[in-house]
Amino acid sequence: MVSTVIHCFVFVLFSLTVQVKSQICNGMSQYDRCSLNSACACFHMEGADNIGVCGFQFVTCSELVACNRTNNHCHGSNHICVHHPRCHNLPVCYPVSMIGQQICPPITMTDTTTAIPTTVTTSTQQLVIPNIPINARWAQNGITVAGGRGYGNAINQLYGPEGLFIDDDQTMIIADGYNHRIVQWKMGDTNGQVVAGGHGEGNRLNQLNYPKNALIDKETDNLIICDQLNRRVVRWSRRSGTTQGETFIDNIWCGGLAMDDQRYLYISEIDKHEVRRYRIGDKNGTLVAGGNGQGTGLNQFHSPSYIFVDQQQTVYVTDNNNHRVMKWNKGAKEGIIVAGGQGAGTTLTQLTSPQGLFVDTLGTIYVADTVNDRVMRWPQGAKQGTIIAGGNGKGARANQFNAPMGLFLDRHGNLYVVDYFNHRIQHFSIG
DSSP: OHHHHHHHHHHHHHHHHHHHOBOEEESOOTTOOOBSSTTEEEEEBTTOSSEEEEEESOSOGGGOOBOOTTTOOOSSTTEEEEOOTTTOSSOEEEEGGGGBTTTSOBTTOOSTTTOOOEEEOOTTOSSOEEEOOTTOOBOSSOEEEEEOSOBOSSTTOBSSEEEEEEOTTOEEEEEEGGGTEEEEEETTOSSOEEEEEOSOBOOSTTOBSSEEEEEEETTTTEEEEEEGGGTEEEEEEOSTTOOOOEEEEESOOEEEEEEOTTOOEEEEETTTTEEEEEOTTOSSOEEEEEOSOBSSSTTOBSSEEEEEEOTTOOEEEEEGGGTEEEEEOTTOSSOEEEEEOSOSOSSTTOOSSOOOEEEOTTOOEEEEETTTTEEEEEOTTOSSOEEEEEOSOBSSSTTOBSSEEEEEEOTTOOEEEEETTTTEEEEEOBO
16 A cells, blocks of 8 residues: 555655646755745655645635545646645645646756855845846736636735735735735735725825835835825834824925835926935935936936835936936935836837836846736846836737736835735736
8 A cells, every 4th residue: 555655655746746846845844945936945745755846825714625634636637635734634636727836936056047146244234135137037827816706895805906015924014005904915825904094095093095115114114105196105113003104295296215224205296306314213314316397318317116226225216208218326316217218108218107116236127017918127237127017019918918017126126016006916926
């Protein structure tokens, strides 16, 4: 009987390797990291001793069914029986499609294309910014990690999401615009959790009106929210039981938010075509970019939107209606065009109404090219960008977007994109 089990187990491993070029993790503990993609982990196979497969952790638990109790097999060849204690106390049938090397590239690879990204950290750092190899690539098919069930206000739905912030533990903070709420969504969860707003459209302190962006002030564990149509910025404690926020900047049509390592808050003001920096508690702020009226000059913006601030307090801005990304060095009187700036269009030198923005430690720019339904990467000094996700027409397939808005790269370099009209968050693993 033992011999039969062993031969069966060897056959399963061989079949998996042939089918999907999967990784076998030998001698690893359950959930040990086994891939360059931090969202992948080792799942022990039923009937094996410390041998498993490397798979994507954050599948929807409710979709996993228990293995056959008689022989721990799964019906069909597209599932394998593994342990996933976070989902079920019995072995479950796990989809083979989630254990391929395209999703979970091996951790042992050491070339510059797939080297594990390192990070720059400081004790007060608001963001852990990844150092991504210049020739890195991402999976072309995204995996939906929040929403994706049509628009609506159920706790498993989103409706017109825009901004996205990801905490160190990969908890997503999503500005769920037309639901007038901020939703916290943990990787792998079927449902989100309302952490601010959620009491309908309004201007009471327990309400929001189309929040566009949100971030976490790590020192105080507060949410900072761009409550756009209420023309205010709101602070909302993340402590359990908090039922309302407090307005600490008002009469401001905010577009984007960022916080630097000294806890200065940066806000883009759409109608004033400028970016201001605020000390927490300061009502007026200091002008750091723009402020010279609407225009196309290097000292001007036309509806600035998302912003990113690096450790040198350099401010990057998506200049939405000028179809470009601007970089303003600390203290500069005018900015530098670092992406786009060739008018609206679809070529690799152009952007059309860009929104979400992220910059890695090499100064490489990642931008949501919203109207073109693609995410582009512009290395420092480049005259044109490359498409790293989307760019396959407007749609709802795994390799498509319908108006990408916010985006974020986690500490390992995995890409997350807010897919606005598809009402979902898409995850693209770095490979």
